[in-house]
Amino acid sequence: MESLTYNVSVRDLVAFSIPGEESRGFSLNSSAKEGIEGHQFMHSLLKQQTGESGSYQKEVSVAFPFIHENCTLQISGRLDGMLDINGHISICEIKTTEKSLNMIEQSENPSYWAQGQCYAYMVARKKALDKITLILIYFHRLKKDYRTFEETFTFSKLEKIFHSLVIPYINGIKKQSEWQNTRNLSIQSLCFPCDDFRKGQRAMSASVYRAIRDRNKQFIQAPTGIGKTLGSLFPALKAMGEGLVDKIFYLTARNTTQAIAVQAYEMMAEKGLRLKVLQITAKEKVCLSPDTVCNPEDCKYLSDYARKSRAVISNIIKEKDFFNREVIDTAAREYSLCPFEFSLDLSLRADLILCDYNYVFDPRIYLKRFFQDKIKDRICFIIDEAHNLPDRAREMYSTEIKRSQFKNIYNQIRKELPDLAAELKKARKAFLKYIRELPLTFEEIGLPCAWSVPDPPDNLIKPIENFLYDAEEVLNDESFHSFKEELITFFFDLVHFTRIYELYGENYTTFLYREKGEFILRLYCIDPAPMLKKRMACSISSILFSATLSPPVYFKEVLGGEDKDGYLIIPSPFPRDNLYIYIEDTVSTKYRYREESVPAVIRCIYDAVSVKTGNYMVFFPSFSYMNRVAFEYRKQYPDDKILIQETIMNEEERTEFLSRFMSFGESTLIAFAVMGGIFGEGIDLKGELLSGAIIIGVGLPQICPERDIIKNYYQRKTGCGFDFAYTYPGLNKVQQAAGRVIRSERDRGFIILMDERFTAHLYRSILPSEWFPFKTPGKQKDLSLDLKKFWGYV
Numbered sequence: 001m002e003s004l005t006y007n008v009s010v011r012d013l014v015a016f017s018i019p020g021e022e023s024r025g026f027s028l029n030s031s032a033k034e035g036i037e038g039h040q041f042m043h044s045l046l047k048q049q050t051g052e053s054g055s056y057q058k059e060v061s062v063a064f065p066f067i068h069e070n071c072t073l074q075i076s077g078r079l080d081g082m083l084d085i086n087g088h089i090s091i092c093e094i095k096t097t098e099k100s101l102n103m104i105e106q107s108e109n110p111s112y113w114a115q116g117q118c119y120a121y122m123v124a125r126k127k128a129l130d131k132i133t134l135i136l137i138y139f140h141r142l143k144k145d146y147r148t149f150e151e152t153f154t155f156s157k158l159e160k161i162f163h164s165l166v167i168p169y170i171n172g173i174k175k176q177s178e179w180q181n182t183r184n185l186s187i188q189s190l191c192f193p194c195d196d197f198r199k200g201q202r203a204m205s206a207s208v209y210r211a212i213r214d215r216n217k218q219f220i221q222a223p224t225g226i227g228k229t230l231g232s233l234f235p236a237l238k239a240m241g242e243g244l245v246d247k248i249f250y251l252t253a254r255n256t257t258q259a260i261a262v263q264a265y266e267m268m269a270e271k272g273l274r275l276k277v278l279q280i281t282a283k284e285k286v287c288l289s290p291d292t293v294c295n296p297e298d299c300k301y302l303s304d305y306a307r308k309s310r311a312v313i314s315n316i317i318k319e320k321d322f323f324n325r326e327v328i329d330t331a332a333r334e335y336s337l338c339p340f341e342f343s344l345d346l347s348l349r350a351d352l353i354l355c356d357y358n359y360v361f362d363p364r365i366y367l368k369r370f371f372q373d374k375i376k377d378r379i380c381f382i383i384d385e386a387h388n389l390p391d392r393a394r395e396m397y398s399t400e401i402k403r404s405q406f407k408n409i410y411n412q413i414r415k416e417l418p419d420l421a422a423e424l425k426k427a428r429k430a431f432l433k434y435i436r437e438l439p440l441t442f443e444e445i446g447l448p449c450a451w452s453v454p455d456p457p458d459n460l461i462k463p464i465e466n467f468l469y470d471a472e473e474v475l476n477d478e479s480f481h482s483f484k485e486e487l488i489t490f491f492f493d494l495v496h497f498t499r500i501y502e503l504y505g506e507n508y509t510t511f512l513y514r515e516k517g518e519f520i521l522r523l524y525c526i527d528p529a530p531m532l533k534k535r536m537a538c539s540i541s542s543i544l545f546s547a548t549l550s551p552p553v554y555f556k557e558v559l560g561g562e563d564k565d566g567y568l569i570i571p572s573p574f575p576r577d578n579l580y581i582y583i584e585d586t587v588s589t590k591y592r593y594r595e596e597s598v599p600a601v602i603r604c605i606y607d608a609v610s611v612k613t614g615n616y617m618v619f620f621p622s623f624s625y626m627n628r629v630a631f632e633y634r635k636q637y638p639d640d641k642i643l644i645q646e647t648i649m650n651e652e653e654r655t656e657f658l659s660r661f662m663s664f665g666e667s668t669l670i671a672f673a674v675m676g677g678i679f680g681e682g683i684d685l686k687g688e689l690l691s692g693a694i695i696i697g698v699g700l701p702q703i704c705p706e707r708d709i710i711k712n713y714y715q716r717k718t719g720c721g722f723d724f725a726y727t728y729p730g731l732n733k734v735q736q737a738a739g740r741v742i743r744s745e746r747d748r749g750f751i752i753l754m755d756e757r758f759t760a761h762l763y764r765s766i767l768p769s770e771w772f773p774f775k776t777p778g779k780q781k782d783l784s785l786d787l788k789k790f791w792g793y794v
Contacts (some may be wrong), residue, residue, distance in 0.1 A: 004070060006173055010062075010077030010122075014114045016172060017165040038096035038139040039080060042146065046081055046092060054085035062122045068170050075166070079119040083135075090133040090150075091120045097138050100473045101147040104138055112136055114165060121158040130155055142469050176349075179276075183351060186274040187241025192234060193267040194227075199573030201231040204545075207568045209235035212244055212380055212541040218566040219386075219555060220545035223770070224739045225747075226573060228545055229257070230264040232382050233352075236543070237268070237275070239380070240351065245540060246377040248352045251360055253388040256682050258354050261384070262324070265352065269321070276317065278343065278350035279324045280359055286325065286339040288332060293485070297478060301338040309337050309345055317349050344369070357389060361535055362396040363503075364496055371538050379539045385682070386544035387732050390558040393528035399500040400511075400522035401493065406431060409490050412483035420470050427463040434460055435512060435519055450513045450705040456504040457521065464494055497523070503531065509709050524706060526713045533560030548735040550766055554728045557718065572742070572770035579742055580692075580750035580790045581774035582783060585759040589697035594625055601754065602633050604783070605670065605694055608752055609640075611787040613668050614691030615661050619675045619737040621697040621730075623647055629696070630672045643671040645679060654678055664688045675699045681736035686743045692750040693741050698757050699730035723762070731766050750787065 043058045050056045063076040081092035093116040097104070116134045124132045133152045140146065153161075197205065204222050208231070211218035222228050239245050252258045258279065265277050284290070289299050296302040312335050320327060323346055332339035347353055347367065359367050360381065370379065383389060406428035414421035434457050471491050474481075481487070500523050507527035513520040525531075536542040549555045552567045587600045609616045620626035623645075630644050643660055646653065657679070660669060665688065673679040676699065701707055707725050715721025734753070741749040751771070757763055759776065780786045788794045 004174075004177070005072045005074065006170075007074045007076070008169065008173075010075060010115055010118045013075060013165055013169050014111050014118065016169045018111045018114050038141055039094050041144065042092075042094045042137055042139055043081060045146075046083065050083060050085060054083060056084075057082045060123075062119060062126070064122045064125065066166055068167065071170050071174065073166060073170060075118075075122070077119065077122075079116075079123070082123065088133070089123065089127065089129060090135050091116055091123060092135045092137060093119070094137045094139060096141055098141055098469060098472060099138075099476070100469075101138060101140055101143070101145060103473065103476060104147060106136075106149045114161070117153065117158055117161045118165065120153060121155075121162040124155050124158060132158070142465055183274050183276075184241045184243070186272055187237050190237070190241070190268060190271060190273050193230070193264075193271050197231075198226050200226045200570040201228075204228065204231040204568070204570055205235040207566060208232050208382075208543050209239055211543060211566055212236060212239040215540045216564070216566055217536065217542045217561060218544070218568070219549055219552065219559075219561060220543070220568045220570070221549040222545060222547065222568075222570040223572040223574070223742075223768075224547045225743045225745075226570065228547075229260045229384065230267070232384075232543055232545060233261065233264050234268070236380055236382060237273070237352075244378070245380045247350070248380045248382060249360060249539075250352060250354045250382045251357050251384065252354070253357060253385045253392065254682050256684075257384050261354050265322070275321060275352055276350045277322045277352045278346050278354065280343050280347065280353065280355035281325045281328075281340075282356070283340040283365075286329060286332075286343075288329075288339060293488070299338070301332065301336055302341070303336075305338060305341060308335055309342060312337065313342075313345055313349065317346075323350070357383075357392055358396070361389075361393055361532065363499055363531075364396075366535075371535065381536060381539045381542040383542065383544045385546050386559065387546040387548050387555070387736070389532070389544075390528060391729075393532055394525050397500060397503060397525035397528050397531055398523060399493075399497050400520055401431070401497055402521075403428070403431065403519040405490055405493065409483070409487060412486060413481075416481060417474060420467070420474055423463070423467040423470050427460070427467045430460050430463045431519075431521065434521070450511055452509045452511050452524075452705060452709055454509055456501055456508070456523065457510060460521075461498060461501055464498060468494055468498070500525075505530070507713070511705065524709070526710055527558070527717075529558055529560040531560075536560060547739050548732050550735075550768075551728065553718075554724060557714075558724070572768070574742055574745050574747070574770075576770060578745075578748045579770070580787065581771045582750065582752045582780070582786070583758045583774050583776050584752065584754040584783075585756045586777050587754055587756065589621070589625075589755045594628075598629055598632055601629050601696055602636060604752065604754055605629075605633065606637060607784045608692060608694055608750065608787060609668055609670055611784055611793070612691060612791045613665060615664050615669045615671070615685070615689060616692045616694065617671045617673055617679070617690060617737075617740060618694045619673055619680060619696065621675055621699055622702065623674055625696070626672050626674060633670075641667055641669050643669060645671070645673040645677060649678065658683060658685075661685055661689045664691075675737050676733040680733060681739070683740060684743060685740060687747055690740055690749065692752070693738055694752040694754065695734055695737050696754050698727075698755050698763065699733035699737075700726045701729055727762065728766075731763065735768065750790065752783075 047056045058081050059078050060082050061076070061078050063074070066073045066075055079091055080094040083090040083092060093112060095112055113134070113136060116136060120132045120134050123129070131152055131154050133150060136149045138147045200222060204220055204226070207218055207220060212235070222231070233250065236245065236248050240248065250261050252261070262279070265275065269275070288301055292299045294302070296305065312331060316331055323343070328339050328343050328346070331337065332342050344367065348369065358365050360371070370377070406424060410421055410424050410428065413424070468491065471487065475484070475488060475491060504523060507525065507530060509524050509526055511522040511524050513522065544559060550569070555561070556565065556567070584604055587597050589597050605618055620629065626644070630642060633640070634642060643657065645657070649657065671679070675695065711721040711725035713721070714724035718724065738751045741747070741751055775786060785794070
């Protein structure tokens with residue numbers, strides 16, 4: 001029988017055999033830097049305490065080959081400290097905490113003890129010791145205090161503990177190895193699930209495979225309709241079958257694109273692919289007890305979760321390959337498990353994970369089990385609709401606090417929790433003091449207003465952390481308080497604020513807003529590229545693709561790319577004769593000209609949609625401009641059927657809006673929508689479902705303090721500040737809206753762009769090559785007549 005050798009760290013060994021010990025209470029979750037500082041403090045203290053009678057070694061590397069049947073497990077790790085006092089050896093495990101030291105019990109955190117016991121066994125075995133002492137030290141970061149628990153073990157006792165950890169691990173990795181064999185064989189024999197690659201799809205697939213093979217980052221701009229999802233997943237899986245990658249994260253900005261990835265998987269599964277696939281759904285959408293506090297004491301689905309879930313996971317992994325929301329919900333209900341935690345645990349066993357950007361990039365909810373510690377798996381990121389990531393990331397890495405939050409919580413807690421209220425009052429005072437000390441008062445610049453400063457609010461952090469420390473003790477207490485839910489929300493808002501503060505650098509600014517008596521302090525991420533780059537460094541390869549990733553210099557900059565990264569632009573494979581492009585460059589839709597542009601816009605819309613009965617979309621740069629044009633259009637053409645996007649629409653209303661496009665041919669439908677909104681991208685209206693799109697304006701984001709800060713930042717960094725803040729994001733929205741029209745080689749339709757700027761050199765240089773040549777009023781005086789020719793009516 002073939003001998004198998006595996007490498008494992010002590011930490012991973014313990015995590016496998018003692019799962020689910022991650023605290024579900026309220027904790028500040030110290031950063032890696034703070035953990036290092038805590039360890040350094042304790043190292044110094046322990047060294048002093050040994051005196052002349054002993055010695056202290058910090059961070060001692062240990063290794064041990066454990067042989068079981070035909071398997072060799074190379075176990076390694078680095079214990080925090082080792083004391084030798086008069087020949088008696090003690091192993092020190094140091095854990096940084098923000099939990100009140102007097103609330104910690106010796107029996108909690110079995111994984112900490114098991115980790116120390118593994119180190120103790122390995123040291124005792126090497127030194128031939130009959131007994132050894134384990135000292136578990138909890139260091140409190142804020143209080144600079146510590147608490148120790150100490151226990152002495154015989155070698156035989158440690159050996160039993162060690163075997164109880166290592167045997168299940170070996171059995172587990174053997175099963176996992178058997179599964180990977182099955183998976184890889186199915187991948188190796190897998191053929192492309194369609195009759196042939198679409199034009200451009202093969203080139204995309206080849207670039208994805210090469211990037212994974214060579215451990216590079218790859219940017220790809222590919223037109224809608226060539227099958228980008230399958231074109232990226234298929235080669236990534238082929239790389240997995242060759243042992244180049246262990247796990248694939250397919251990241252999306254919305255659920256609709258996730259559904260396309262599911263379809264691609266199902267096509268390959270029908271051809272014999274064996275793959276464990278997981279869809280992660282947002283916690284609030286799958287929660288089975290939304291009115292219950294999310295902890296084991298209050299929620300039955302979290303109570304005894306670790307024990308209940310392990311057997312369920314083991315069984316369901318054997319039975320199924322695809323774990324979508326329905327599968328997870330059914331199992332969660334049957335076994336009284338939290339469906340969200342259940343899906344996160346399944347992620348450890350999944351080969352392909354379909355999820356939102358948040359689960360990789362958002363500092364609040366990213367999957368710490370994959371990205372917080374040293375990367376163990378060879379991970380590949382496939383990032384769909386990557387043009388959405390910069391703005392999404394800016395929000396992920398920004399945070400704010402409001403004066404009203406301090407006031408509301410203070411009023412609720414001051415009678416029942418006077419000591420906590422006193423700490424909150426200090427934090428509120430520091431907040432107000434910071435505002436008053438700004439060099440420019442709000443009264444000088446008018447109300448409502450915003451003001452930014454380049455420095456972080458350093459004086460706020462200490463009083464906020466002191467309040468959080470006391471609040472943590474209250475929240476971990478089981479005492480009833482009517483305001484507990486509000487306090488929990490405030491607690492996590494402040495924790496997030498302190499964590500974003502730790503990221504603060506030249507790519508941040510501090511915004512102060514005043515509006516109707518409210519003060520808002522915001523730590524605003526101008527440039528998320530450093531954080532995106534750091535997270536993508538957790539993968540062996542990141543594939544970023546979209547129908548709109550131009551210009552390359554912009555997207556590489558804002559997505560954390562480098563000059564060495566691959567960049568592929570795939571031209572449209574669809575017949576150019578099927579697309580009619582017209583640029584109305586005699587009209588300006590700049591803000592100051594919008595009112596006078598309304599008659600020309602209405603005339604252009606009517607001329608375009610009256611030629612052929614069909615469905616059309618008209619995209620505007622803002623709701624106010626859209627509503628103004630829609631109002632006048634209805635007055636002039638009351639018999640035309642018009643659909644108007646509302647400012648806020650729930651899922652049902654969005655579905656109803658799109659369902660109106662499912663019929664065509666009997667009457668003309670004109671849908672008015674906003675560029676960059678919910679209907680500006682990610683909707684699939686093939687064939688006759690959409691005959692044309694009219695795009696009013698160049699899509700520039702609204703001028704605001706945040707955008708101007710972005711402009712100034714990139715002006716200093718690249719010399720192209722206005723383009724980075726306004727022009728490129730605007731044209732991206734234009735191209736996304738235009739991409740709704742041609743979705744396959746059989747689609748025919750028109751795109752009309754209305755603004756004089758579209759024919760300027762900068763804009764022409766960015767527009768897709770397949771849009772050239774285009775018509776203008778100078779070349780074609782009669783739009784209606786030209787469209788009749790396009791549709792074959794004359």
